[in-house]
Amino acid sequence: MKPSLAKGTRDFTSLEVSRRKYIINILQKNFELFGFQPLETPSFENLSTLTGKYGEEGDRLIFKILNSSINEAKDEKKTQMLNDFQKALDKPFSAESLTDKALRYDLTVPFARFVAMNHGKLTFPYKRFQIQPVWRADRPQKGRFREFYQCDADVVGSESLWQEVDLVQLYLKSFAELKVSVTIHINNRKILSGLAEYAGITDKLIEFTVALDKLDKIGKDGVVKELLERNISQESIDKLDFLFTQSNDALENLLQLKEKFVGNEIGLKGVEELEFVITQSLNLGVDIQNLVFDITLARGLDYYTGAIFEVKADEAQMGSIGGGGRYDNLTEVFGVKNVPGIGISFGLDRIYLVMEELNLFPEDATSNVEYLFANFGGEETIEALKLIIQLREKGISAELYPESAKINKQFTYAEKKGIKNLVFLGEEEIKNRTVTFKNLEAGEQKTVSLEEFLG
Known part of the structure; x- marks a missing residue:
């Protein structure tokens, strides 16, 4: 049978791994500069930990793990369990006899679970x-995979x-170092x-935000159609029509909202918070062009309670390459109250695609071998290996061609691997x-003393 990849997954070549590492190193350096400490959690969690945290659509995208006990069940029981599993594909299912584990959908909920389990041992504010x-059981397309990396700071x-203000700085500093021009959309x-x-649709808040979050994908007409399908009246939709005709001035848009929110306590609180974040970011030198108040930005995750961020590349069509927000109640579902939180994520895979499209990777982002030693056999091979050991001790990459083959073959190997120098250590x-x-690369050949070569 011809081998193939599981849909929505990829292999990474040495070049791709090196370039991904380049991005990760910049992000990790900045995470640490901003005071964040590393954490790792298991690749799978209890299903009950994940379900109910991402909204109806998110729950459908969770990869569930079939219990190994199904293999031990008798035929009649096994058939019933398989039928139940088929039903579970259409909606969240938590029957422990069938599936009680799932691959993690994001890093935020496992982090909240970790905080809830360890809150007595952590020093707050805790930054990780x-x-x-x-993993997400989504439909694969450009920039969207079923297995992908997230790089989170919470x-x-x-x-x-001030945490929101600081995270704006973290985003802008990191993308500036990656040389990716971005706009941060905030709501x-x-x-x-x-x-x-x-609009008189408080009972339809989730339906409203889920539809609004699709504006950049389906446009105004698509959002209106979906709102109607979700039993939101035309009268309410008409009251919200101003959402689709916002100006480019964030503070002017906030002023317009203040007028509409007279007597609307929660709406005014949101305006006040957003005004603070935008104003203080501008005071710290952020260009207003890089920070946009996007009133239609919703991000379809139920756990956000305050600020919402989404980052988009200015020079590439890629959707969001980062996002996040405040989630003041997330640990409460794990029995721990009063632990407010905020976090952002960098989409490694999409950032990679943007940088590749715009040719932003520097040459030193690849890890090519510096020296390949030609293999002449006999005593020369031993002497070459002795010299290779000395180079490696100095942190210089070097390898020996494994066979005593024709020199043309060794040349071809070096060129195909992108090795910079071919070394000849013969009898002379x-x-x-x-x-x-x-x-x-230059096509130049020279002979130097052993001391000069080792530097």
Whole structure:
């Protein structure tokens, strides 16, 4: 049978691994500069930990793990369990006899579970970063995979809006170092709740935000159609029509909302919070062009309670390459109250695609071997290996061609692997304590003393 990859997954070549590592190293360095500490959690969690945290649509995308006990069940019981499993594909299912584990959908809920389990041991505010893969049973397309990496930074134990301001700085510094021009779209969940109250659809808040979050994908007409399908009246939709004609001035849009939210406590609170974050970010030198108040930004996750972020590349069509927000009640579902939190995520896979499309990877983002030693056999091979050991001790990459083959074959190997230099350590060089090497990029060959070669 011809081998194939599971849909929505990829292999990574050495070039791709090196470039992904380049992105991760920049992100990790900045996470640490901003005071975040590393954390890793298991690749799978109890199903009960994950379900009910991402909304109806998110729950459908959770990869459930079939219990191994099904293999031990008798035929009649096994048939029933398989039938139940088929039903479970259509909606969240938590029958422990069938499936009680699932691959993690994101890094935030496992982090909240970790905080709930360890809150007595942690020093608050607790800042952690996490760089690990997650899995979603989504329909694969460009920039959307079933297995992908998230790079998260979260703070729990602080309600201060300065955390939001600091995370804006973290986003902008990191993308500036990656040389990816971005715009940070920002909104506040309280504003969305205020809009629902303003339109008289408070009981339809989730349906409203899920539909609104699709605006960039399906347009105004698509959102209106979905709102009607979700039993939201035309009268309410008409009251929200101003959402689709916002100006480019964030503070002007907030002022317009203040007028509409008179007497609307939660809406005004959202405006106040967002005003603070935008104003203080501008005071710290953020360009208003890089920070956009997007009143239609909803992000379809039920656990957000305050600020919502989404980052988009300016020069590539890729959807969001980062996102996050405040989730002040997430640990409460695990029995631990009053632990406010906020976090952001960098989409490693999408950032990679943007950088590849825009040719932003530097040459040193790849890890090519510096020296390949030609293999002449006999005593020359031993002397070459002795010299290779000395280079490696100095942190310089080097390898020996494994067979004593024709020199043309060794040349071809070096060129295909992108090795920079081919070294000739023959009988004459050993006798004279010299080294001959050819720079394959420049096509130049020279002979130097052994001391000069080792530097």
